[in-house]
Amino acid sequence: MLDETWGLKPVLFYIGKYPVEAYPVFLLIAIATGIGVYVWQLKKDGIRSSNALYIAIFAIFGGTIGAKLPLIFIYWNELNSNPDSLNILLSGRTIVGGLIGGAAGTFLAKKMFGIKDRLGNQLAIPVAVAMAVGRIGCLLRGCCYGQPTALPWGVDFGDHIFRHPTQVYEIIFDLSLVCFLIWKKKKELKPGELFRTFLNSYLSFRFLLEFIRVEKISSLGLTDFQLLCVISLIYINRKEIFNLILGKKGKRYERQSKQLQ
Numbered sequence: 001m002l003d004e005t006w007g008l009k010p011v012l013f014y015i016g017k018y019p020v021e022a023y024p025v026f027l028l029i030a031i032a033t034g035i036g037v038y039v040w041q042l043k044k045d046g047i048r049s050s051n052a053l054y055i056a057i058f059a060i061f062g063g064t065i066g067a068k069l070p071l072i073f074i075y076w077n078e079l080n081s082n083p084d085s086l087n088i089l090l091s092g093r094t095i096v097g098g099l100i101g102g103a104a105g106t107f108l109a110k111k112m113f114g115i116k117d118r119l120g121n122q123l124a125i126p127v128a129v130a131m132a133v134g135r136i137g138c139l140l141r142g143c144c145y146g147q148p149t150a151l152p153w154g155v156d157f158g159d160h161i162f163r164h165p166t167q168v169y170e171i172i173f174d175l176s177l178v179c180f181l182i183w184k185k186k187k188e189l190k191p192g193e194l195f196r197t198f199l200n201s202y203l204s205f206r207f208l209l210e211f212i213r214v215e216k217i218s219s220l221g222l223t224d225f226q227l228l229c230v231i232s233l234i235y236i237n238r239k240e241i242f243n244l245i246l247g248k249k250g251k252r253y254e255r256q257s258k259q260l261q
Contacts, residue, residue: 007142007158030133038123047117047119049117062106063101129174135167204229
C-alpha cells in the first residue's frame with residue numbers, strides 16, 4: 001500500500017477512489033519519450049532498417065528485467081520477510097541494472113536476428129533523456145533519496161529530516177549529459193562510441209552519487225550498486241585496461257633489457 005505521507009507528491013490525482021501514482025506515470029512518460037527521441041534520431045540519421053525496431057524492443061525488455069534482478073539479489077532477505085514483498089518488488093527498479101539489462105537485450109537481439117548494425121550512437125541520447133524524465137517520478141514519490149544534509153536545498157520527504165535531493169542531482173546530470181552527447185554526436189564518431197561515452201559517464205557519476213544516498217554497505221566499504229558500477233566500468237573498458245597493463249609490462253621489459261646490455 002502506498003504511503004501518501006512520504007514523498008513530494010506520490011499521488012498525482014484520483015480517478016474516483018483510485019489513486020494515479022506519480023512513479024508509474026513518469027516511468028511510462030520516460031519510456032514513451034525515450035522511444036520518441038530514438039525514432040527521431042533514426043530519421044535524422046537516415047536509418048530506416050527494421051533492425052532498429054528489434055534492438056529497441058529487446059533493449060526495453062532487457063532493461064525491464066535488469067532493473068528488477070539486482071533488487072531481488074540485494075534485498076532477498078527483506079523481500080522474504082516482508083508480507084508486502086510483491087508490491088515492493090513490482091514498484092522498485094534500479095537504473096544501473098536496467099542499463100546492463102538493456103545492453104544484454106541488445107546483444108541478444110543481434111545474435112538472434114544476425115544483426116550487424118551498431119546503433120549505440122542513436123541510443124545514447126534517448127536513454128539519457130528517458131532517465132532524466134523517470135527521475136522526476138522518483139522525486140515525487142520520495143524514493144532514491146539522499147542522506148541528511150544541512151545544505152539550504154535539502155528536501156523533507158516526510159520524516160522531517162532534510163536530505164540531499166539526489167534525484168534532482170541526477171536529473172541535472174542527465175540533462176547535462178544529453179547536451180554533451182548532442183555536442184559530441186556532431187563530431188565524427190566510431191559506431192557505438194556515443195553509447196560507450198554515455199555508460200562511462202553515468203556509471204562514474206552514479207558511483208560517486210552513492211556516497212550520499214541511503215544505501216546499505218555491502219563490502220569493501222561500498223554499496224552493491226557501486227560494486228556493480230565498478231564491474232561494469234571494468235568490462236566496458238577491458239580492452240583499454242588490458243592494453244595499459246601490457247604497455248606497462250612492455251616498457252618495464254624494455255628497460256630491463258637495456259640494463260642487461
